[in-house]
Amino acid sequence: MEMKDNLEKTAKQVIVSKIVGYLDKDPEKNVDNIFSAIRLLTKDKSALAQIEHVYKYYKNDKSKHDFIQDILKNTDNKCLKKFFTNFFANANWYAGPKRQKYLNEENTKIPFVMLISPSMRCPLHCKGCYASSFSKKDDIPPEEVDRIIGEARDLGIYYIIILGGEPFFNDYLLDLYEKYDDVMFTPFTSGLLLNDKIADRLKKCGNVIPMLSIEGFEEDTDARRGKGTYKKVLKAMDLLHERGILFGVSSAVTRTNINTVLSDEFTDMLIEKGSKMSWYFLFMPVNGEDNDFDMMLTGEQRDFLGKRSREIRASKPYFTIDFFNDAPYVGGCIAGKYYFHVNSKEDVEPCIFSHFSTVNLKGRHLIDAFRDPFFKKLRSIQPYNKNMLRPCMMIDNTGVIINVCRETGAKPDDYGAEKMLKDKEFHEKITKSANEFIPYAKKAWKEVFNEKGNDNFSKG
Numbered sequence: 338m339e340m341k342d343n344l345e346k347t348a349k350q351v352i353v354s355k356i357v358g359y360l361d362k363d364p365e366k367n368v369d370n371i372f373s374a375i376r377l378l379t380k381d382k383s384a385l386a387q388i389e390h391v392y393k394y395y396k397n398d399k400s401k402h403d404f405i406q407d408i409l410k411n412t413d414n415k416c417l418k419k420f421f422t423n424f425f426a427n428a429n430w431y432a433g434p435k436r437q438k439y440l441n442e443e444n445t446k447i448p449f450v451m452l453i454s455p456s457m458r459c460p461l462h463c464k465g466c467y468a469s470s471f472s473k474k475d476d477i478p479p480e481e482v483d484r485i486i487g488e489a490r491d492l493g494i495y496y497i498i499i500l501g502g503e504p505f506f507n508d509y510l511l512d513l514y515e516k517y518d519d520v521m522f523t524p525f526t527s528g529l530l531l532n533d534k535i536a537d538r539l540k541k542c543g544n545v546i547p548m549l550s551i552e553g554f555e556e557d558t559d560a561r562r563g564k565g566t567y568k569k570v571l572k573a574m575d576l577l578h579e580r581g582i583l584f585g586v587s588s589a590v591t592r593t594n595i596n597t598v599l600s601d602e603f604t605d606m607l608i609e610k611g612s613k614m615s616w617y618f619l620f621m622p623v624n625g626e627d628n629d630f631d632m633m634l635t636g637e638q639r640d641f642l643g644k645r646s647r648e649i650r651a652s653k654p655y656f657t658i659d660f661f662n663d664a665p666y667v668g669g670c671i672a673g674k675y676y677f678h679v680n681s682k683e684d685v686e687p688c689i690f691s692h693f694s695t696v697n698l699k700g701r702h703l704i705d706a707f708r709d710p711f712f713k714k715l716r717s718i719q720p721y722n723k724n725m726l727r728p729c730m731m732i733d734n735t736g737v738i739i740n741v742c743r744e745t746g747a748k749p750d751d752y753g754a755e756k757m758l759k760d761k762e763f764h765e766k767i768t769k770s771a772n773e774f775i776p777y778a779k780k781a782w783k784e785v786f787n788e789k790g791n792d793n794f795s796k797g
């Protein structure tokens with residue numbers, strides 16, 4: 338068995354080196370060769386079908402053709418190669434079988450990506466940011482962050498998203514990006530602390546794809562994040578773009594900024610500035626504040642977000658991810674199954690918005706969280722709804738989180754989560770909002786998805 342594994346690994350290494358060779362010199366002229374090599378590396382039928390899908394788009398759709406060509410031509414060579422080796426080769430082809438082994442041998446699912454918030458310190462105080470509900474004293478010591486990243490990589494997790502707080506507040510993280518140079522990192526940042534020196538180091542690392550937070554044009558961004566923020570984010574984009582560093586943006590979509598962030602004008606501006614993708618999040622009522630509900634999208638707006646995100650993705654040289662309306666593509670909720678979050682107190686939570694936990698990593702190994710009944714229970718009952726446009730255990734299927742916590746002993750680790758479990762009025766409000774979305778979700782599930790999501794993924 339070991340010999341077979343080694344042979345397979347060597348064969349993969351040969352193909353990966355071949356692709357790296359294509360990326361090294363005139364990558365934009367080698368797209369067909371790159372796709373052919375990727376096909377050889379992919380065993381899984383559904384992954385192969387997805388690759389064919391992308392190839393077809395590349396060949397027949399001008400916007401996708403231009404998008405791929407732009408990335409290949411204008412990305413710094415080291416960043417491009419690291420994106421391929423770390424995100425595709427290491428995270429998928431090498432580490433996939435490693436993670437699968439835990440599943441086969443002990444029914445323990447090792448997620449694909451880890452989110453970690455080393456610190457909640459941030460120069461901004463954005464409305465509704467979940468970071469505001471954590472104590473600033475609770476930073477994870479640098480050596481602990483190092484240990485947790487090391488344990489994650491040993492388990493086969495090669496994609497790590499750094500949250501907080503502001504990731505660039507902590508210089509030592511740059512050292513960790515360098516140390517774990519076979520891992521792909523994505524810090525979600527306000528961009529405020531980015532300067533020439535940091536941008537140069539990111540280019541030198543090559544394995545970092547920052548996501549800059551932006552809530553619309555100047556008025557919307559400054560209203561939520563503070564005066565002067567918008568101009569600084571645009572400056573941060575320039576610093577990254579000039580150096581050929583891949584980056585994207587993330588936007589928390591609220592009742593007031595929805596039309597701006599989904600407009601052609603705003604998206605075209607981002608493309609012009611060099612952003613390669615937008616990640617849209619619904620504003621979530623996770624802080625337990627009453628006014629959270631006034632910022633949450635209405636059912637109609639949530640449906641519109643899905644529609645516009647798909648339209649932008651289909652028509653522009655750009656990639657969009659709508660964290661909720663794209664759920665059918667990944668089989669519904671991915672919490673505790675494909676991703677998880679370590680907060681700044683070292684509690685392991687199933688998702689960035691669900692602040693519930695059974696395992697704290699102080700003195701414990703990361704795998705304890707995946708072996709715990711809490712994560713196993715969540716996985717066993719996913720998807721929580723046949724209609725995968727209503728994936729969430731908190732804002733769609735509002736009783737799920739309460740029942741699972743009761744059954745597994747998971748505890749809320751902040752005030753908002755406590756309220757979600759125990760406050761009747763809060764529960765009624767969130768259920769009302771879930772019910773409002775049902776007719777829109779039903780219609781789109783039928784008309785757009787033909788009532789079919791990615792069942793393979795949903796089983797985990």
Ligand code: SF4
Nearest residue numbers: 670671672688728729
């Ligand atoms: S619990 Fe809700 S917010 Fe978290 S991953 Fe699942 S669907 Fe998304």
